[in-house]
Amino acid sequence: MNNTEAQTSIVQRSEFGKRLKASMDLYGPLCVGIDPHRKLLAKWGYNVDAQGAELFAMRMLQAAQGRAAAVKFQMPMFERYGSKGFAALERALFAARQMGVITIVDCLRGGLPTTVSALADAYLKPDAPMLADAITLLPYYGFRSLTNLVGDALENGRGVFIASVTSNTEGISLQSAIRQRGDFPGQTVAYGVAHAAQNFNDGVEGMGSVGLIIGATIGQWMKTSGVDPSVFTGPILSPGYGWQGAEAKDLKTVFKGTKGNVLVTVSRSISSKGPEISDLAMATESIALDVRQALYEAMEENDKEGVPEPPTHTDNDGHDPALSAANLADGHPPVSTPSTPHQLHPQQVTQHQSYNRFLISDPNRRSRII
Numbered sequence: 001m002n003n004t005e006a007q008t009s010i011v012q013r014s015e016f017g018k019r020l021k022a023s024m025d026l027y028g029p030l031c032v033g034i035d036p037h038r039k040l041l042a043k044w045g046y047n048v049d050a051q052g053a054e055l056f057a058m059r060m061l062q063a064a065q066g067r068a069a070a071v072k073f074q075m076p077m078f079e080r081y082g083s084k085g086f087a088a089l090e091r092a093l094f095a096a097r098q099m100g101v102i103t104i105v106d107c108l109r110g111g112l113p114t115t116v117s118a119l120a121d122a123y124l125k126p127d128a129p130m131l132a133d134a135i136t137l138l139p140y141y142g143f144r145s146l147t148n149l150v151g152d153a154l155e156n157g158r159g160v161f162i163a164s165v166t167s168n169t170e171g172i173s174l175q176s177a178i179r180q181r182g183d184f185p186g187q188t189v190a191y192g193v194a195h196a197a198q199n200f201n202d203g204v205e206g207m208g209s210v211g212l213i214i215g216a217t218i219g220q221w222m223k224t225s226g227v228d229p230s231v232f233t234g235p236i237l238s239p240g241y242g243w244q245g246a247e248a249k250d251l252k253t254v255f256k257g258t259k260g261n262v263l264v265t266v267s268r269s270i271s272s273k274g275p276e277i278s279d280l281a282m283a284t285e286s287i288a289l290d291v292r293q294a295l296y297e298a299m300e301e302n303d304k305e306g307v308p309e310p311p312t313h314t315d316n317d318g319h320d321p322a323l324s325a326a327n328l329a330d331g332h333p334p335v336s337t338p339s340t341p342h343q344l345h346p347q348q349v350t351q352h353q354s355y356n357r358f359l360i361s362d363p364n365r366r367s368r369i370i
């Protein structure tokens, strides 16, 4: 662990994860994506401009409040309107804070450490103009380029989601590439990202605050990616359900054995039902139920089988990226893997049980989240 990580206390590192987990326990594992597509603005009868995007965002927020654990704003779809777009996003974030809704700004940014650190002033520090609970980041300048920014997020009780295995199939060609040098030689790019993110979550009781992005669409590539979501203890933001083609069965496959830390983000499958708030609310509730059930079954699946399957994939070089995840070149044990594979870490058991209890104790779940 480097200086920045060491300086950030466990309490600070826990804060965003705790808040998000509490919200997921209450409302289920759905994040409503607020993506003001131009086509949708026109369909909803709004002008295709910053004001239209803001009105769209406010409606989506109302539909999400009390029905989903969080919302995610698609920043480029505000940024396209310049300063007016930024102002619209600022107001929408302010409204979300007033409504007590957890916010993620999907800015998907990366860069050199000094440059990217400026994002903390924009989104993460208490007086940030676009204060959000978390932002999304790209690690392709190297994970260490993000370290100071992640430290800033944690010091301020905020979180980040770092792209690991994205929902577009093209992404896997880069993300499954084998690292030639640096921290995890011989491992996939996606694996290195997941491991580095997990370092920030180690030692945190419950769900950590440094999350990953893992697409729900990538079932067939999961082993190639070298990432095992079931041993990751931060939040996992998963796009791809619905509009991009992923279904409940994909959530069950990709997130088999996870312990209540997967947050499925859905945008167009909800917003396409607008503009009436009652229709948006109904779509949100119905999708919330479906993803909750699928993720519950994904957890159950692991209960039946005890452990994630041992990896079997071998790539063209005879290298087994998934297997090598358990034999790290840097000499560390695999991230948060229980010491005996058949036992869950006590904290994982607690997370699992609380999630389980909520689902089981509430047979009439639909009424619970209305």
Ligand SMILES: O=C(O)c1cc(=O)[nH]c(=O)n1[C@@H]1O[C@H](COP(=O)(O)O)[C@@H](O)[C@H]1O
Pocket (backbone or CB within 6 Å): 033, 035, 074, 106, 108, 136, 165, 166, 167, 168, 213, 215, 239, 240, 241, 242, 243, 244, 265, 266, 267, 268, 269
């Ligand atoms: O960063 C993201 O949120 C993201 C990562 C990824 O791998 N795939 C992906 O679709 N997303 C975003 O997730 C949202 C998915 O929207 P829908 O496909 O409409 O549900 C969009 O805002 C995407 O930009």
